Amino acid sequence: GQEFDGLVAIVTGGASGIGAAIAARLGDAGASVAVLDLQPEAADAAHFAVQANVADDASVRSAVAAVAEKFGRIDIVINNAGIGAIGTIADNDDDEWARVFSINVTGIARVTRAALPWLLASPSASVVNTSSIAATAGLPARALYTASKGAVLSLTRAMAADHLREGIRVNCVNPGTADTPWVGRLLSQAPDPEAERAALNARQPHGRLVEAGEVADAVAYLASPRSGSTTGASIAVDGGMQNL
Numbered sequence: 001g002q003e004f005d006g007l008v009a010i011v012t013g014g015a016s017g018i019g020a021a022i023a024a025r026l027g028d029a030g031a032s033v034a035v036l037d038l039q040p041e042a043a044d045a046a047h048f049a050v051q052a053n054v055a056d057d058a059s060v061r062s063a064v065a066a067v068a069e070k071f072g073r074i075d076i077v078i079n080n081a082g083i084g085a086i087g088t089i090a091d092n093d094d095d096e097w098a099r100v101f102s103i104n105v106t107g108i109a110r111v112t113r114a115a116l117p118w119l120l121a122s123p124s125a126s127v128v129n130t131s132s133i134a135a136t137a138g139l140p141a142r143a144l145y146t147a148s149k150g151a152v153l154s155l156t157r158a159m160a161a162d163h164l165r166e167g168i169r170v171n172c173v174n175p176g177t178a179d180t181p182w183v184g185r186l187l188s189q190a191p192d193p194e195a196e197r198a199a200l201n202a203r204q205p206h207g208r209l210v211e212a213g214e215v216a217d218a219v220a221y222l223a224s225p226r227s228g229s230t231t232g233a234s235i236a237v238d239g240g241m242q243n244l
């Protein structure tokens with residue numbers, strides 16, 4: 001048998017980038033994977049894809065109910081859906097702060113809350129949140145995004161503490177700049193995308209962007225009983241950037 005045989009995993013934002021790599025990695029190792037995404041049609045056909053907006057509680061509750069109905073259990077929740085925001089505090093207004101926090105932070109509470117009865121019933125419950133290098137490094141002109149990802153790191157610890165005795169582990173990954181459609185969109189806005197990509201590679205401590213599959217491997221470890229003594233932890237997958 002394989003590592004995740006018989007287990008059911010929810011991956012939010014699993015239709016693109018890091019989430020798609022996580023969904024593939026868990027699926028390849030035997031999990032039944034449910035992708036919750038704004039764009040479920042973009043998910044790999046191998047997964048059970050459900051339309052969901054993590055910023056909307058009714059949408060989340062109905063999507064999680066659909067997963068439970070389909071598979072009869074939920075063991076693993078990967079809270080990966082997230083959006084970026086560029087600017088200093090002068091650049092983003094209250095509405096933008098509320099919108100980004102509702103997706104990047106409250107979305108984690110919403111999805112995990114909806115799945116909680118199923119996680120409590122699972123013998124190997126694990127929650128993994130996608131934070132960011134932004135949580136530990138002071139990136140310029142990313143005030144709102146950085147605050148949201150710092151909150152993800154703190155929320156991970158709080159959830160880990162609250163559900164310790166209930167057998168639910170909660171950890172997070174902090175990716176550095178990763179080669180995903182998100183970063184592709186940013187690069188495509190540059191005057192010379194190829195030169196910008198080369199400059200971005202050169203800014204990474206190991207000279208290249210992080211691969212989505214490298215993040216997925218760390219997530220798979222945290223999702224698996226192999227990390228049974230690890231909760232409230234974060235794994236940096238950033239080429240060492242957080243130490244600079």
Ligand code: NAD
Pocket residue numbers: 012013014015016017018019036037038039052053054055080081082083084103130131132133174175176177178179180181182183
């Ligand atoms: P991406 O834009 O390629 O994919 C994000 C996915 O999330 C998309 O499929 C999108 O439809 C979905 N999504 C967005 N808002 C949603 C919502 N409200 N409800 C449900 N689904 C929603 O992005 P990515 O680069 O793969 O990033 C994934 C996660 O990794 C994010 O949390 C991001 O902050 C984090 N991250 C990315 C990088 C990077 O460099 N790419 C670095 C550190 C952290």
